[in-house]
Amino acid sequence: MSAKSCLALAIILYFCLLQCFAASGSTRKAKIIPCKTLVFYFHDILYNGHNARNATAVIVGAPAWGNRTILAGQFHFGNLVVFDDPITLDNNLHSTPVGRAQGFYMYDSKEIFTAWLGFSFVFNSTKHKGSIHFAGADPVLNKTKDISVIGGTGDFFMTRGVATIMTDAFEGTVYFRLRVEINLYECW
Amino acid sequence: MSAKSCLALAIILYFCLLQCFAASGSTRKAKIIPCKTLVFYFHDILYNGHNARNATAVIVGAPAWGNRTILAGQFHFGNLVVFDDPITLDNNLHSTPVGRAQGFYMYDSKEIFTAWLGFSFVFNSTKHKGSIHFAGADPVLNKTKDISVIGGTGDFFMTRGVATIMTDAFEGTVYFRLRVEINLYECW
Amino acid sequence: MSAKSCLALAIILYFCLLQCFAASGSTRKAKIIPCKTLVFYFHDILYNGHNARNATAVIVGAPAWGNRTILAGQFHFGNLVVFDDPITLDNNLHSTPVGRAQGFYMYDSKEIFTAWLGFSFVFNSTKHKGSIHFAGADPVLNKTKDISVIGGTGDFFMTRGVATIMTDAFEGTVYFRLRVEINLYECW
Numbered sequence: 071m072s073a074k075s076c077l078a079l080a081i082i083l084y085f086c087l088l089q090c091f092a093a094s095g096s097t098r099k100a101k102i103i104p105c106k107t108l109v110f111y112f113h114d115i116l117y118n119g120h121n122a123r124n125a126t127a128v129i130v131g132a133p134a135w136g137n138r139t140i141l142a143g144q145f146h147f148g149n150l151v152v153f154d155d156p157i158t159l160d161n162n163l164h165s166t167p168v169g170r171a172q173g174f175y176m177y178d179s180k181e182i183f184t185a186w187l188g189f190s191f192v193f194n195s196t197k198h199k200g201s202i203h204f205a206g207a208d209p210v211l212n213k214t215k216d217i218s219v220i221g222g223t224g225d226f227f228m229t230r231g232v233a234t235i236m237t238d239a240f241e242g243t244v245y246f247r248l249r250v251e252i253n254l255y256e257c258w
Numbered sequence: 259m260s261a262k263s264c265l266a267l268a269i270i271l272y273f274c275l276l277q278c279f280a281a282s283g284s285t286r287k288a289k290i291i292p293c294k295t296l297v298f299y300f301h302d303i304l305y306n307g308h309n310a311r312n313a314t315a316v317i318v319g320a321p322a323w324g325n326r327t328i329l330a331g332q333f334h335f336g337n338l339v340v341f342d343d344p345i346t347l348d349n350n351l352h353s354t355p356v357g358r359a360q361g362f363y364m365y366d367s368k369e370i371f372t373a374w375l376g377f378s379f380v381f382n383s384t385k386h387k388g389s390i391h392f393a394g395a396d397p398v399l400n401k402t403k404d405i406s407v408i409g410g411t412g413d414f415f416m417t418r419g420v421a422t423i424m425t426d427a428f429e430g431t432v433y434f435r436l437r438v439e440i441n442l443y444e445c446w
Numbered sequence: 447m448s449a450k451s452c453l454a455l456a457i458i459l460y461f462c463l464l465q466c467f468a469a470s471g472s473t474r475k476a477k478i479i480p481c482k483t484l485v486f487y488f489h490d491i492l493y494n495g496h497n498a499r500n501a502t503a504v505i506v507g508a509p510a511w512g513n514r515t516i517l518a519g520q521f522h523f524g525n526l527v528v529f530d531d532p533i534t535l536d537n538n539l540h541s542t543p544v545g546r547a548q549g550f551y552m553y554d555s556k557e558i559f560t561a562w563l564g565f566s567f568v569f570n571s572t573k574h575k576g577s578i579h580f581a582g583a584d585p586v587l588n589k590t591k592d593i594s595v596i597g598g599t600g601d602f603f604m605t606r607g608v609a610t611i612m613t614d615a616f617e618g619t620v621y622f623r624l625r626v627e628i629n630l631y632e633c634w
Contacts, residue, residue, distance in 0.1 A: 117321070128336040130319035130364070131506035131526060133493070134514040138322040148504040148528050150319060152336050152374075154367040172366045172395050173374045176506070178548045179530040186528075186549045188376060188564060190395040203393050203406055205579050205596060207548050207566040218579055218597030218604075220393060221406030223420055228406075228443055232599055255604055255634075258443075305509070316524040318507035318552070326510040338507060340524050340562075342555040360554045360583050361562045376564060378583040391581050391594055408581060409594030411608055416594075416631055446631075 104231065105257035110191070111238060112155045112171040113163045113247050116141075121244070127153035131176070141243050145184075146177035157191060161238055161247060169193040175208070183210035187217060191252075193225070200224015202252065204233055219254060230256040292419065293445035298379070299426060300343045300359040301351045301435050304329075309432070315341035319364070329431050333372075334365035345379060349426055349435060357381040363396070371398035375405060381413070388412015390440065392421055407442060418444040480607065481633035486567070487614060488531045488547040489539045489623050492517075497620070503529035507552070517619050521560075522553035533567060537614055537623060545569040551584070559586035563593060569601070576600015578628065580609055595630060606632040 117125035119139045129138040131150030136142030141149050152174050156167035173189020185208045190201045201224060206217025219231035231254035240246035305313035307327045317326040319338030324330030329337050340362050344355035361377020372395065379390045389412060394405025407419040419442035428434035493501035495515045505514040507526030512518030517525050528550050532543035549565020560583065567578045577600060582593025595607040607630035616622035 128321040130336040133504040148506040152364050152366050176528050178528050192395045201395050207568045207577050216599035220408045220596045223404035316509040318524040340552050340554045380583045389583050408596045411592035
């Protein structure tokens with residue numbers, strides 16, 4: 071084997087090594103560092119019989135002992151709420167929305183405030199086009215809680231991750247504002 | 259180092275390179291080319307008080323101002339519909355079904371027709387066994403819209419992807435037919 | 447090229463090969479062998495008008511011909527049930543719960559018993575902290591059925607997999623107990 075061909079071999083090997091470590095390295099990093107982080111606020115105004123104009127959410131399911139105008143007793147157990155909430159970049163309800171949070175939550179315990187969420191962030195702005203889908207359990211009174219990003223489309227094609235939700239403000243049972251930090255760990 | 263051992267080294271290196279590029283290549287390709295594409299139609303006949311025999315879907319949730327026989331005003335905001343729709347290979351409602359589309363949609367805006375979907379395609383034919391699960395937001399009136407494939411079982415074990423939905427036909431609010439092109443990007 | 451530098455080259459190559467095969471091997475293995483297997487039981491006691499104290503689940507949606515105290519005719523088509531069920535390690539309802547199964551099921555066919563499930567296992571014990579999210583179609587009367595694990599948080603961060611459900615016992619329509627074997631194929 072000539073020195074020349076061994077040098078060529080070494081150069082090829084070098085790029086191979088780069089590939090190898092790039093591949094295993096990205097796997098490892100992917101476990102720890104998000105490939106994208108986004109922060110948004112969204113605003114939920116629940117229909118209560120008097121706010122049809124402003125309401126962004128409405129009770130559509132209730133237990134036998136409840137109705138669809140007032141959240142039921144026993145920690146709202148069994149109330150299903152459908153929503154179409156504005157998403158903003160800051161905590162001001164009147165900021166220009168950058169998208170809509172659309173889906174549902176259902177209060178699912180009679181002993182504590184807890185809910186199950188299934189919804190999407192739908193973007194159609196100059197900055198983001200596409201959607202991010204969420205699912206998970208929300209122990210409502212915890213300071214922060216994690217739910218899962220289970221998929222996405224458009225700019226968020228095939229994404230996965232974890233979203234940390236924080237109740238940023240609330241007024242009685244009619245208005246609440248959530249801060250959501252989305253950490254994506256699979257980006258395509 | 260003999261010429262022989264250097265040759266052996268070169269052969270090993272060659273296979274290593276193949277592995278390296280196969281690994282990184284498949285990651286790249288996976289981002290662009292689906293590992294499987296499937297096209298189906300499914301047919302939704304909504305119960306309206308007069309079609310109990312043929313209906314494949316039924317309103318089970320409604321806002322305070324609605325009922326469960328007629329879709330509510332304000333873009334059906336708050337209507338939750340559960341369905342068990344036949345899946346066919348062509349656009350003919352009377353073709354032999356190859357599976358069932360089972361799950362729900364909920365109209366979630368009072369300002370525009372938009373819905374949130376959670377459902378599965380359930381197959382038990384000679385061609386496909388198993389299920390594909392979908393979730394996502396559906397801006398009903400858009401010509402095409404993308405939702406996410408969030409998982410699967412059987413032949414579709416662990417799959418993920420994107421499904422493009424197109425309203426292929428509709429008759430009033432009682433019948434609609436969707437064409438679904440499923441592009442899977444993770445196949446196990 | 448000296449024998450020494452060729453030896454160094456060989457050693458580097460050896461580690462490169464290890465990396466290569468480790469990477470491709472884990473992909474292959476991941477397809478077949480779960481990275482984690484867990485078995486739990488959960489217990490669902492449906493509110494029937496007389497068991498408010500013990501009930502862990504409640505009907506919140508029904509078709510026009512149904513109500514929210516008794517499951518509707520036609521295979522319960524259109525009934526939506528929200529639940530907060532105790533999870534136990536064995537099949538005894540009175541064992542100390544290790545977590546809660548929270549979410550919903552909806553009966554979605556008028557010709558057969560079948561349901562669509564969306565729920566989470568929420569753990570906060572010394573052994574497990576975090577949540578696992580499930581979605582899928584459940585052909586109720588099948589001996590076993592597979593649904594998908596679509597995400598997770600905490601100890602189950604970013605996980606995916608398949609859960610095999612078996613009806614372990616039931617009493618009329620008010621109590622049932624499910625055995626769930628969770629096989630996770632993506633662990634972070």
